[in-house]
Each structure stands twice: as structure tokens, then as C-alpha cells.
Amino acid sequence: MSEELERPDVPTPNGQDEPWAFCPQCGTPVAGKRFCPGCGLRVGGPIPSPAGEPAPRQPMTPAPVAPSGASPWAPYLDRPGVAFAAELVPGLLGFLGLGWFYARRWPVGLGLLLGWWGLLILVAASVLLLFGDVCCFLWLPFHVAVPLLSGFVVTGEVRQARRRRLMGL
Numbered sequence: 296m297s298e299e300l301e302r303p304d305v306p307t308p309n310g311q312d313e314p315w316a317f318c319p320q321c322g323t324p325v326a327g328k329r330f331c332p333g334c335g336l337r338v339g340g341p342i343p344s345p346a347g348e349p350a351p352r353q354p355m356t357p358a359p360v361a362p363s364g365a366s367p368w369a370p371y372l373d374r375p376g377v378a379f380a381a382e383l384v385p386g387l388l389g390f391l392g393l394g395w396f397y398a399r400r401w402p403v404g405l406g407l408l409l410g411w412w413g414l415l416i417l418v419a420a421s422v423l424l425l426f427g428d429v430c431c432f433l434w435l436p437f438h439v440a441v442p443l444l445s446g447f448v449v450t451g452e453v454r455q456a457r458r459r460r461l462m463g464l
Contacts, residue, residue: 373457375450382449386442389415394449398456407445 318325323333331338382394391411395404418434 373453373460375453375457378453379446379450382446383442386411386445387439391442391445394446395452398449398453400449400452411441 316326317323318331318333318336318338320336321331321334323331325331325338328338330336378394378397380394381397382391385391385393389411390408392404392407395401395407398404422434
């Protein structure tokens with residue numbers, strides 16, 4: 296035998312087209328309205344539970360799943376700004392070519408990385424053994440210009456790859 300609990304402080308729906316007759320918070324008539332004109336409470340849905348009772352749990356909707364052929368990393372791929380930053384910042388720190396890895400051009404990235412390391416070793420040896428401090432001042436603009444130029448080139452490559460993919464080529 297189930298009995299309905301009656302709560303005198305919360306009005307019940309009247310069973311007609313208008314689900315609410317009065318606002319449960321302030322008592323203002325709200326028949327046919329979505330919000331209470333007196334206090335602004337949203338009405339028209341299920342009756343809210345009083346503060347002492349926990350609200351009923353809503354079922355969780357599952358996160359959208361990528362189709363089986365799509366990569367879960369697809370939203371993060373082919374962003375030219377990320378490719379530029381991935382080339383410039385590590386390039387200034389001695390790891391030139393990481394932006395090309397991001398652009399999925401592995402041979403170019405590997406060649407730049409190994410070549411940059413070889414060039415850094417040659418410059419360090421020439422500074423220490425041959426030319427001294429003069430070579431260090433000549434190296435600084437080159438050390439900034441090469442990662443910057445490579446960053447702009449990889450940005451263009453990423454944009455071109457995105458255009459080709461969007462056009463279906």
C-alpha cells in the first residue's frame with residue numbers, strides 16, 4: 296500500500312495543462328509561466344525537493360565516442376599555432392624539429408633534430424677551440440632565426456595539409 300507524502304509547504308501540480316499553480320518558493324501564482332514573476336525561480340519542471348532532502352540523481356550521459364576509424368586525438372591535430380610553438384620553443388632550447396613531428400612529417404623532424412644537434416656541437420667546438428667569444432655573438436642571431444623560420448614553414452605545411460584533407464585529396 297503506497298501513500299503519497301503530502302507536503303504543505305510545496306504546492307503540487309494541479310494535473311491540468313499547467314503543471315504548476317503557485318511558486319514553491321514565494322507562493323506567487325505561476326500558472327502557464329516558465330519563471331516565477333515574484334522571485335525568478337524556474338517553474339514548470341519537476342517539483343524541487345526541499346533543502347533537507349537530496350535532489351534526485353539525473354542519469355549520466357556517456358561521453359561521445361569517436362568512430363572506430365577516427366583518432367581520439369583528432370581535435371588536437373592540425374593546429375598551425377601548436378605546430379609553430381612546438382617548433383620555436385624547443386628549437387630555442389636545442390630540440391629543433393619537434394613541430395615537424397607534430398605535423399606528422401617524421402623524416403623532416405628527425406633530420407632537423409639530428410642536424411641541429413650536430414651544428415650545436417660544431418659551434419660549441421669552434422667557440423672553445425678556434426674563435427673564442429666572437430663566434431658566440433655570431434651564433435646567437437642564427438640560433439634564434441633558424442627555429443623561427445622553421446616554425447613559419449611548419450605552420451604553412453600544417454595549413455596546407457589541413458586544406459588537402461578538407462578538400463578530400
